[in-house]
Amino acid sequence: MRKLLAVVLLVSAACGVKKGNTNQTEIQKSGEQLLKVLFIIAHTDFRDEELTEPRKVFQDAGFRTVVASTDTADAEGMLGIKVKPDILITEAEADDFAAIVIAGGSGCKDLWTNTDLIELVSAFSADDKITGAICLAPVILAKAGLLEGKKATCYHSARDSLIAEGALYESTDVVVAGRIVTASGPSAARKFGQTLLDLLTEDTD
Numbered sequence: 001m002r003k004l005l006a007v008v009l010l011v012s013a014a015c016g017v018k019k020g021n022t023n024q025t026e027i028q029k030s031g032e033q034l035l036k037v038l039f040i041i042a043h044t045d046f047r048d049e050e051l052t053e054p055r056k057v058f059q060d061a062g063f064r065t066v067v068a069s070t071d072t073a074d075a076e077g078m079l080g081i082k083v084k085p086d087i088l089i090t091e092a093e094a095d096d097f098a099a100i101v102i103a104g105g106s107g108c109k110d111l112w113t114n115t116d117l118i119e120l121v122s123a124f125s126a127d128d129k130i131t132g133a134i135c136l137a138p139v140i141l142a143k144a145g146l147l148e149g150k151k152a153t154c155y156h157s158a159r160d161s162l163i164a165e166g167a168l169y170e171s172t173d174v175v176v177a178g179r180i181v182t183a184s185g186p187s188a189a190r191k192f193g194q195t196l197l198d199l200l201t202e203d204t205d
Helices: 002-014 024-033 048-060 106-111 115-126 138-143 156-164 186-202
Strands: 036-040 044-046 064-069 075-077 099-102 130-134 174-177 180-183
Touching: 036 048, 044 048, 044 106, 048 064, 048 130, 048 186, 099 115, 099 186, 115 130, 115 138, 130 138, 130 186, 138 156, 138 180, 174 186, 180 186
Parallel strands: 036 064, 036 099, 044 075, 099 130, 130 180
Antiparallel strands: 174 180
């Protein structure tokens, strides 16, 4: 983590120096996105701890977290938590973030065929950025074609949907397949978040 912060400080310092055709705004934006993580939730019935636990892991490590959904009115989790999304999914851009994390919950099924979200996760993958999904959310990655031939896990009820899209299902808490992290459900939420953080901070080692 110290190395990651050092990189950000170096980038910030570079913002004050003009060199050749370097655009200062682009340099500053690059430094900011190193410390920003995008969280996606269903607007109704996302699983509370699948947002709060990984989000806390990143916030404690100094990352800024941004929550996106299909509406910016208060979203409600399955256990009653209310969260006001910062932006709409349609407003999110892969260039602005270091990673994307999708929470599950019963409401996540409404996102399985959300073309805007599928295009967004595809953009993260195309940029070789870290992509995480937990519980029912890995199906979104599968429908985007990101899990074909790759090991992955999910909540047991979504197993067949994951396999139907070509994923190699594993019955375990967390699975890492390159830049993609999938997790089984609420009980794995903190481990999921820590695994994502470890993978992200490895980028600066």
